[in-house]
Amino acid sequence: MKKIKLIIYCAISILIGNSLKAQQNPMYTQYMFNTLAINPAYAGSRNVVSITSLYRNQWSGIEGAPKTGTLSADAPFLNKKIGLGAQLYSDKLGKTQTNGASLSAAYRIRMDKGSLSFGLQTNINQFKVNLTEVSLGSNQGLDPAFATNINKTLFNFGTGVYYNSDRFYLGISLQDLIPNDLSDDNGTRLSGKQEIHMFLASGYVLPLSDDFDLKPSFLIKGVKGAPIEADLNATLWVKNVVGVGAQYRTNADISGLIELQVTPNIRIGYSYDHSVTRLQNFNSGSHEIMLRYEFGFESGKILSPRFF
Template sequence: MYSIKIKIAAVVLFTVALSVNAAAQQIFKVSQYMENSFIHNPAAVGANDVTTVGGVFRSQWAGIDGSPKTVMLFGDTYIPSKNTGVGVVLYSDKTGPTSRTGGNFNVSYSVKLDGDDKKRLMMGLGAEVIQFKVDKDKIAEFIPNDPLLASSGSTIKGDASAGVYLRTPKLTIGASAFQLIQPKLDFVKSSTNVDGKLYRHFFFTASYCIVTDESNVLLPHVEVRYQPNAPADYEAGIMLLHKDLIHVGVSAHYKQDYTIFAGLKIDHKFTIGYAYDVYNHPINTFNGGNGAHEVSLRYFFKK
């Protein structure tokens, strides 16, 4: 019964978004954002100074049929002789009858502060190609007269992003903007309907490194997500790193959920991370739908 209600709600909400140009969060959430900074900031590609590859799988509202599921593959590298970072992010994001598949190509340029390569102000630009698809069969099952059924159910758009990222041994601060071009989706066109479009999203992140002893480091961090005409989204937490071997942490997503996460780094090169989100009311009232699972893998090509 709950799965049917969720399917209907997803269809209705998506149709309303197309009809009234509703400003909702359109970019997927990642709980382990501190481990993968360049996913939401093109300026952070190359910040680790080495070539890396990895991926993230996230299943949100686990147990609810049609819940959001995100898969990402990514890689980045830094070219010291050019003070340049290059990165790619490929992703597939599905929620109910809708899916979003795309890729980002990002480039950053670093300015050394005080001639120290470990203190850099990084500036980045990104280009994105996105394909939106709607499973019309799922919509027809519940809303047989929806005007969306007369469309192709698929559209491909291009967009852009930009950011800045300050990286020092102690402090990191980042600010970025996504979906700068704001292209229209053009799924449904009529004299009484305003086409849905992509909306600009702004991200702000910060973290500070507190060395407690020779083996342990505390890393408090915060992320703010903002979109015009929508409430700001806040998340903050703290992570403990032990000997570049293991990390554990907790974070809280304001009025939405809290997260516990942990990771293991093997031979200083291969990182495995896991995060579990517990959602607040009302999502937690659904049977089996009160959590999210996120697994991340990343390999650092170090000598």
């Protein structure tokens, strides 16, 4: 367990260390339900008022492992030409805590079989690292890198493009366009900064019969200084009510997913990740739960469930 704690604390050091960059933003197995977090052009694309909450407990059993929660809402406006969205989020990793909020706006162009959207996002984060709480053992109090805490308010921007039809979507986006400084202000720490994150996501619904649909999808994530990572997913939907799927995250996890369209308004989802790296010896997996509610009333009728 001490080795795992060391890994967590090293991850913090990597995050704020000089020229050492890694995936800084939270990751989600059910990314297809949290698209607003990575692409602002998604706002309003479901054509209803949609509210989604998601909680992720990563590497269960490891002290200081990541825990992430989000709450988002988006809706179309002005005859569905404009999409607006907002999100609150909290992400904790070891002694690092990031709380924030984002606002997204998308301009939507209706096409023959779908919609093309261009989006912008602005966000504000409270970034904290309680380095003085880290136990250094026999070196306690001797390492200047852990002598003071970091507490910063960070503003940033993102942009994206998103196309979707009833059975297909494709989106590309960039997050954290401003290279905010993550180090402290007294010059005693090696410099670190936020890096631009790139996301490419796509999915398609393949009808197999009247009762079965197969929904393959993928998400490719890239950030400077870290290997490109891909999430490859396939979900089998039965009567548009139950979805059972599997996912592979390159060099990281294999996952199982289940989705339930409880009512036309309510969808819930759960995923379980099993590590395929040496971390599998120290944790019992990662758990993620999602709840979505949609105010899908139009002319007294509930809109049919949407795949994306």
